[in-house]
Amino acid sequence: xxxxxxxxxxxxxxxxxxxxxxxxxxxxxxxxxxxxxxxxxxxxxxxxxxxxxxxxxxxxxxxxxxxxxxxxxxxxxxxxxxxxxxxxxxxxxxxxxxxxxxxxxxxxxxxxxxxxxxxxxxxxxxxxxxxxxxxxxxxxxxxxxxxxxxxxxxxxxxxxxxxxxx
Amino acid sequence: xxxxxxxxxxxxxxxxxxxxxxxxxxxxxxxxxxxxxxxxxxxxxxxxxxxxxxxxxxxxxxxxxxxxxxxxxxxxxxxxxxxxxxxxxxxxxxxxxxxxxxxxxxxxxxxxxxxxxxxxxxxxxxxxxxxxxxxxxxxxxxxxxxxxxxxxxxxxxxxxxxxxxxxxxxxxxxxxxxxxxxxxxxxxxxxxxxxxxxxxxxxxxxxxxxxxxxxxxxxxxxxxxxxxxxxxxxxxxxxxxxxxxxxxxxxxxxxxxxxxxxxxxxxxxxxxxxxxxxxxxxxxxxxxxxxxxxxxxxxxxxxxxxxxxxxxxxxxxxxxxxxxxxxxxxxxxxxxxxxxxxxxxxxxxxxxxxxxxxxxxxxxxxxxxxxxxxxxxxxxxxxxxxxxxxxxxxxxxxxxxxxxxxxxxxxxxxxxxxxxxxxxxxxxxxxxxxxxxxxxxxxxxxxxxxxxxxxxxxxxxxxxxxxxxxxxxxxxxxxxxxxxxxxxxxxxxxxxxxxxxxxxxxxxxxxxxxxxxxxxx
Numbered sequence: 001x002x003x004x005x006x007x008x009x010x011x012x013x014x015x016x017x018x019x020x021x022x023x024x025x026x027x028x029x030x031x032x033x034x035x036x037x038x039x040x041x042x043x044x045x046x047x048x049x050x051x052x053x054x055x056x057x058x059x060x061x062x063x064x065x066x067x068x069x070x071x072x073x074x075x076x077x078x079x080x081x082x083x084x085x086x087x088x089x090x091x092x093x094x095x096x097x098x099x100x101x102x103x104x105x106x107x108x109x110x111x112x113x114x115x116x117x118x119x120x121x122x123x124x125x126x127x128x129x130x131x132x133x134x135x136x137x138x139x140x141x142x143x144x145x146x147x148x149x150x151x152x153x154x155x156x157x158x159x160x161x162x163x164x165x166x
Numbered sequence: 167x168x169x170x171x172x173x174x175x176x177x178x179x180x181x182x183x184x185x186x187x188x189x190x191x192x193x194x195x196x197x198x199x200x201x202x203x204x205x206x207x208x209x210x211x212x213x214x215x216x217x218x219x220x221x222x223x224x225x226x227x228x229x230x231x232x233x234x235x236x237x238x239x240x241x242x243x244x245x246x247x248x249x250x251x252x253x254x255x256x257x258x259x260x261x262x263x264x265x266x267x268x269x270x271x272x273x274x275x276x277x278x279x280x281x282x283x284x285x286x287x288x289x290x291x292x293x294x295x296x297x298x299x300x301x302x303x304x305x306x307x308x309x310x311x312x313x314x315x316x317x318x319x320x321x322x323x324x325x326x327x328x329x330x331x332x333x334x335x336x337x338x339x340x341x342x343x344x345x346x347x348x349x350x351x352x353x354x355x356x357x358x359x360x361x362x363x364x365x366x367x368x369x370x371x372x373x374x375x376x377x378x379x380x381x382x383x384x385x386x387x388x389x390x391x392x393x394x395x396x397x398x399x400x401x402x403x404x405x406x407x408x409x410x411x412x413x414x415x416x417x418x419x420x421x422x423x424x425x426x427x428x429x430x431x432x433x434x435x436x437x438x439x440x441x442x443x444x445x446x447x448x449x450x451x452x453x454x455x456x457x458x459x460x461x462x463x464x465x466x467x468x469x470x471x472x473x474x475x476x477x478x479x480x481x482x483x484x485x486x487x488x489x490x491x492x493x494x495x496x497x498x499x500x501x502x503x504x505x506x507x508x509x510x511x512x513x514x515x516x517x518x519x520x521x522x523x524x525x526x527x528x529x530x531x532x533x534x535x536x537x538x539x540x541x542x543x544x545x546x547x548x549x550x551x552x553x554x555x556x557x558x559x560x561x562x563x564x565x566x567x568x569x570x571x572x573x574x575x576x577x578x579x580x581x582x583x584x585x586x587x588x589x590x591x592x593x594x595x596x597x598x599x600x601x602x603x604x605x606x607x608x609x610x611x612x613x614x615x616x617x618x619x620x621x622x623x624x625x626x627x628x629x630x631x632x633x634x635x636x637x638x639x640x641x642x643x644x645x646x647x648x649x650x651x652x653x654x655x656x657x658x659x660x661x662x663x664x665x666x667x668x669x670x671x672x673x674x675x676x677x678x679x680x681x682x683x684x685x686x687x
Contacts, residue, residue, distance in 0.1 A: 022223055022635075063622075083208050083618045104619035106208035106585075107685060162210060165624040 057159025284381030288603025316423030577637020
């Protein structure tokens with residue numbers, strides 16, 4: 001039994017380098033996939049009836065791309081890209097545009113903070129919601145909603161920006 | 167024996183269902199605040215090529231292991247260990263009384279701080295230390311630490327430390343005398359029920375990220391913990407009633423360290439029935455491992471901390487109770503459900519059952535999936551018994567092999583949470599400077615902005631696939647070792663493993679499938 005056990009342990013020890021080999025092969029495979037050059041990409045977004053006109057609700061880019069987003073909207077509100085934490089306001093007849101370099105990979109939610117006239121019955125008093133609104137754009141320098149006391153925000157999830165590894 | 171534990175099991179399940187229904191009804195009245203757990207996830211779904219590669223690797227390695235075991239055989243119980251306590255540097259540093267005291271003090275300080283910030287800090291989850299600390303640093307991080315380094319929770323469990331302090335002050339040399347001996351028939355069912363409540367709070371209850379709710383949950387849980395320790399004795403409660411001690415203890419079975427007591431005499435006297443295989447009178451058997459009741463009582467010369475190969479803690483000869491089996495299945499299902507509920511598929515289920523409401527659909531998912539998985543697992547255990555024509559009952563078979571599923575659960579936990587821990591975990595940096603959200607800047611880190619690029623998607627994909635495949639390999643290996651020990655006929659033992667292998671490949675592919683799905687909210 002002891003000899004068998006030793007044999008067994010030896011085989012077990014052999015499977016560790018085997019695993020490492022597979023790991024290496026996968027890394028090599030992954031590394032071979034990359035290589036293309038960063039691009040300049042422009043996306044035109046039109047927000048109408050609480051939705052945007054983006055295919056499958058996903059903007060797809062690759063890491064390192066220079067991205068420009070032009071936004072038009074039928075109502076007043078804030079266009080919020082999570083993760084990158086970019087927040088810009090837009091109003092009917094006043095389109096907005098912003099640009100950034102997509103240096104971090106991932107799936108980043110895009111929300112539209114729709115401004116509506118407040119009515120006392122509908123006013124939300126949820127601290128968690130407040131927090132999502134405030135904290136997600138730490139800079140907050142372009143954020144004016146709180147200045148208008150009669151304005152409420154409704155958060156609409158439009159979709160997401162997906163930045164894939166190059 | 168089997169029908170007896172079955173009855174116990176159904177009683178436990180009934181009690182759990184009742185408690186859960188009551189809690190859901192009470193809490194859903196308050197209305198959900200977030201539809202999902204705390205912390206935003208930026209994970210990109212794993213591409214198809216990685217998914218297929220991972221699945222192929224899992225199947226291929228399964229055959230490699232089967233081949234090795236068929237040729238080699240062996241009980242597998244013998245593994246090399248390295249005695250840390252024999253090393254001077256270990257005794258002087260990590261193993262010293264001063265270090266242990268400092269760690270315990272730090273744990274109590276953090277425990278107090280989290281309660282304080284929960285009640286007296288900002289009510290905005292992202293401005294308050296409690297939610298980030300509890301749901302990301304502690305819940306996710308503690309799982310990672312337990313599974314790799316060891317059962318650190320047994321050392322820093324704040325309820326245990328506080329109870330011990332009171333015991334030392336008021337209970338004299340022997341500590342408090344338990345009011346009642348822990349009823350053997352209860353087994354680990356209290357831990358199963360409490361873990362169900364915890365999993366529900368984490369996965370379904372929308373208010374779990376609100377600081378004041380976290381405070382209330384901690385206080386209620388503290389009362390339960392201390393009442394349990396006082397009533398049944400600290401060690402009995404930690405072993406059977408404390409869901410976190412049981413969970414992190416199970417995770418730590420995979421880790422590379424173990425606490426051991428030398429001398430079987432002490433283990434046999436232990437009230438926790440922790441002698442290997444439960445054989446109190448057997449002459450053979452080992453020292454008792456990871457039994458903290460014995461560890462506390464032993465002289466310092468008799469106890470030691472060992473380094474061991476990963477997963478070695480899962481192949482000890484021991485008796486697993488039905489309750490612990492259900493606990494493992496629940497833990498496995500809960501971590502899976504955490505990912506499953508973010509898939510487009512679950513979203514569709516939701517839309518079809520809209521009339522029931524979000525909380526009820528998720529509650530059904532959270533508790534239905536473990537029941538379904540338990541049924542599947544028992545069916546496979548039955549098949550294993552049939553194929554190996556073994557005298558063991560289906561229940562014995564199921565209990566004997568359940569620990570081999572732990573590496574799969576751990577692998578999924580790692581794959582699912584790595585990016586969250588690395589990215590959202592950074593939120594703790596600004597929060598330690600301003601734990602109450604009052605604009606403080608104690609350590610000049612309040613302005614730290616989270617670096618969302620800290621882990622590249624490709625590295626995350628690779629890590630996820632690799633860790634799931636490694637978990638699968640470990641699971642298949644453990645199950646084979648257990649089969650050789652439990653079933654004396656080598657060929658029958660091998661036959662018993664065909665169903666187990668199918669089940670494990672199935673579960674691994676489910677894990678891979680979930681991480682290949684886009685996250686929807």
